[in-house]
Amino acid sequence: MMATMRDVARHAGVAPSTVSYMLSGDKPVAAATRERIEQAMDALGYRPNAIARSLASRRTRILALHLPEFDVSAGETVFEIVRGAYDRAAERGYLLTVWPIAAERAPQELSELVGRGHADAVLLVEVELDDPRVDSLHASGIPFLSVGRTRENAQLHFVDIDFEATIDQALEALTTTGHRDVMLLGRSRAMETAGYGPAVRSHEDFARLAVRRGLGHREHALDPTPQAGRDLARTVFAGADRPGADGTGGRPDAVVAMNDLAVVGFVNELQVMGFELPRDLSILSVVSNRRTASLTAPSLTAWQAPGEEMGRRAVDALLDQLADPHAPPTQVLVACTRYDGDSLGDRRAAA
Amino acid sequence: MMATMRDVARHAGVAPSTVSYMLSGDKPVAAATRERIEQAMDALGYRPNAIARSLASRRTRILALHLPEFDVSAGETVFEIVRGAYDRAAERGYLLTVWPIAAERAPQELSELVGRGHADAVLLVEVELDDPRVDSLHASGIPFLSVGRTRENAQLHFVDIDFEATIDQALEALTTTGHRDVMLLGRSRAMETAGYGPAVRSHEDFARLAVRRGLGHREHALDPTPQAGRDLARTVFAGADRPGADGTGGRPDAVVAMNDLAVVGFVNELQVMGFELPRDLSILSVVSNRRTASLTAPSLTAWQAPGEEMGRRAVDALLDQLADPHAPPTQVLVACTRYDGDSLGDRRAAA
DNA sequence: CTGTTAGCGCTTTCAA
């Protein structure tokens, strides 16, 4: 009942291989022939069969994407990565499918599924410093690329956020608006130990970049919960009328947050305590997303993770790898993009 | 280099078909034969090829799942649905893949991909009252099941939340703790018009169920934003020392929220206004999720959407449909499960 | 530029 390529060939009076050549574009086909084939195709309502194609060509033209749980902020950014990857894959003739495998089973099951021929390569999202998925895929000799990077990454194909550049942009925004003393509201040490990369790198980068700009700085590592943010607000600003107002550098006049969940609680608690933002304290959220940024009032000025671009570039790099398995690893860093909210004040004295 | 079924057969001294029978379990295989085949398999490191199997059997044993954007609360619940569906599918010998197609292109592209043989059936998630994906799949004669239901659903295979039962459970919890006047913080009319089912049904159900329990009631339809929640707090409770304290029924003493984003802003604003929860107002969040419930302090007592169960039951129903395409539609309703936070007060007078 | 010819690795009658 479904028309096959053979039917089309017969109807057009050509060989099946000619139809195949036309569809794949692998070989040139005369305009007249192409015309007849096209007519035959829609006369018969022909739809190419992806399975048969995969079997004959020994590749599926399917890319599998895997992400662990959503529990760490993630949400919007991950979704953008996925969408960007899907679209780019489609443009390049591939189907990107997401495999919702539970984290514990992923290392084994990814290799298993690719081994059974369900996909040609794997895109790993939310990769941790020591990610078992990476080891497993590497051991199986399966082509893959990770969004995020492991600790050891000399041989890793990856696309990641340029944390350093993003933090520096936030500090520059603070410097040019006259801020003098900045606090990092970062990720907890527990997460670093657990292997969440950004938590490690951000503290080092932040301190170094603040010093270079001559800013007072301090770092706090918080669990990714609103309550942790509330607690910090109480701890650091208890008894202060206006956090940044003492002028002596005793208290920060700005916060750079890299912890979406905590910053929401932090802001809410400051407001309950009677502070007004950004008059009393400027708050910038980095590696964030629009949704979190709009959860508070005033909304947060934020640097959003470039999800879509990372997804697109990941697919390109992965397909390059498929085309030339022995090329040196592709490693791409992408900076976040600024999104203006109302949480950045101007502390410059009127001239 | 990869061992094929033929290699295994040769190695075990049997016919390829025998190996196939053993793997599929379609026909009985003698214990002795089975033994020899198993040995051959792991001697050769055999892995069955899913593509070849699909081509020969004319079915992929793949289920495709599609969800539109994440913008409406969703998040955690959707993820649970997907995970539940994946696990159940695996148990039943199927691979569930998620196709991250943009909402606009989904109706067309889903049919296209299934038409090309990429999957046997489709699971639709976050289905709206008038969902073009449903029409398209129906027109293409593709087997599918929706999580959520359309307006016209007599012929639809679906699994959905039992909103009515959930709302009633929330009202019961309020009744037994002595509340007298309940406000619904629902979804906006705009969403109803746009076809988001729960928004429509919840208002009707809420009013009717409140009346039946002899509770004072009122409904507010809010956009799914924290700001909408803040505005409502100001509007309804301006000038009140304690929202539920006037006792005369002039103000509600409890809120049932079915709008995760708005309820966060609502609670925060009440706190900024100086109210204390749940002393001044009880708040229950229904069809919610743990993450939202823990975004505020006190955390919210909530009824969580039964994501995993819906996913599992959706797969079962879909595979039933595949087995018997002419059976009457399966329609399943699942109630939410309660999760205790600290936002429910007790208003009963001490006896 | 087009046709011929073998498969890709498995399933599935049909016989034995």
Add this chain to the structure above:
DNA sequence: TTGAAAGCGCTAACAG
């Protein structure tokens, strides 16, 4: 309970 044979619908040399 097992085997032989004929494909599933397409691709990819190789020839012409």
